[in-house]
Amino acid sequence: MSQGNAKNHNGPSGGLGAGPGAAANGERGYLAGGLTGLGLLAFAFLPLLLNAFAQNSAPYWLDVINTVGLYTILALSLNVILGFAGMFHMGHAAFFAIGAYSTAILNLDYGWSIMATMPVAAVAAGVVALVLAWPIIHLRGDYLLIVTIGIVEIVRIALTNNVFGLTGGSNGLVGIARPSVFGFRIVQPQHFFYFIWAVVALTLLLFHWLENSRFGRALKFIKEDTIAAENMGVNTSRYKLMAFVVGAAWAGLAGTIFACRMRTISPESFVFSESVLLFTIVILGGKGNQKGVLLGSFLVMGLPEFFRGFEDKRLLVFGAALVVMMIFRPQGLLPSKPSRYKLPEGWDDRLPGPGSPGPPTPGQKP
């Protein structure tokens, strides 16, 4: 895809670099594309590779990768709220919990299949988000943050107190079934690997489309300047609410995957620190940049596993790294990049030539 864009953007100002430099850029583009392709291919065969080279610890590492995948889905859903719309939301675990419990209850008490519960889990989390966020959506920055912390605590306490006699109190719910997709039962870590990472890929694609659309742009305008956005005709409170509901619904969907993977869920899986973890992933990786969020999940959820030998000291190092990071690179490892646009037919000829005066255009990559 990057190659296609590179071509499209050899337009007027891209033409500034026409000549040998442009050709080198093109080659580098192909090289990067090729390497990414190889990397993806290797990742697709990861379960086989792990079995071949690290037979004993393969299931363990697959579990780690699966956890990374699950948190990637969650962090990508939080990214819609925190990254795209710029709303400080630190209660995302609440919607994750609602999704997981919806699946567990429907499966255990009503005998639904896991995959059938998935849309219900998403809708349930979305509806709860809609009701809870309605009165608070106009709050800004830190005020919203505090209220969302309240939300995650309320949900956790409600689950612990066995609301409606459905949630099993602090013991949680046990014996959730395994999912089957197109008749194939997903049981082992390598099954979950493909299941989870397929959802990650789908999430990346859908939210990439969302970001580069009327909807995503509206969120971007809100993040940049809410008052200007409202005055240019964006219904800011509606879009903020919708972003919140979309993010929450997707977290609910991730809850389904969590429930059927663990088979046992309890309130302690959805505590405040889980929300903080997700928040950290998005901020560390680069809010608004999906690749950054993916990288953030690997670093926050995956990297500590490599340092198990250091036991508790790894958390100390992790904390210190975060502090350093926020001082020297507050925008995250991969900050969000400007969107690319392809001009419709005819515009390239109508524009002034490459020699025209004009300020440099930061963030532009031919």
Next chain:
Amino acid sequence: MQILSLSSVTKTFGGLVAVAGVSCGVDRGAVVGLIGPNGAGKTTVFNLITGSIKPDDGHIFFSGHSIKGLRPHRIVALGIARTFQTIRLFQGLSALENVLSGCHCRMRSGLIASLLRLPGQRREERLVIDRAMGELEFVGLAGLWRATAGSLPYGDQRRLEIARALATEPKLLILDEPAGGMNEQETLELRELIGSIRKRGITVLLIEHDMGFVMSVCDRVLVMENGILIAQGTPQEIQTNPKVIEAYLGLDDDD
């Protein structure tokens, strides 16, 4: 035929009466200037018309609709667009994206169409980029469509703000000190631009301190002082109006 009319519009902030019973109208197709000393309540009037703040009393009609109390995005959809006294572009976004923000209210693609990139959404996206580029071309910034708004020179930022407002397809364009901070050449270009905007059939209402600019561009001028409309008329009438001269120059015994 008046496109906009205010009747007895009043707004107080705490004990301060910012706008006191202002009644006035703007004719369709005209270029109208709103002038007055600093603190006269001009920008407050603009904020009341665009819905940024709500009047305590009075009525505001636009094209026959009462727009009093509507939120800004609804008023934009009805056909009033504005620029700001202090430039309020989306600084980190490209010139094109800034203009696309104006197109938002004329687009239809919703959440599902955006999430699934449905064919209708893609068609709309192509059309809207074409239209946004058209507005950039109209203000003379098409070649800079990729430039970050914040990186543009001041005069270009002012023009980009106008392009963004025009992208909402307004019937009435409200400009808050469009020539503010511009040099002579830029002011001259702005005058031509306002002429072209009027040729498109768009009514213009503007606040400006540059009297030469106001008198040469506007058909009618409204004058405010201390929240009250003290005079209105053609530029010639205003220039010779004793009340206006008093407001601007002060009387000898004025303390």
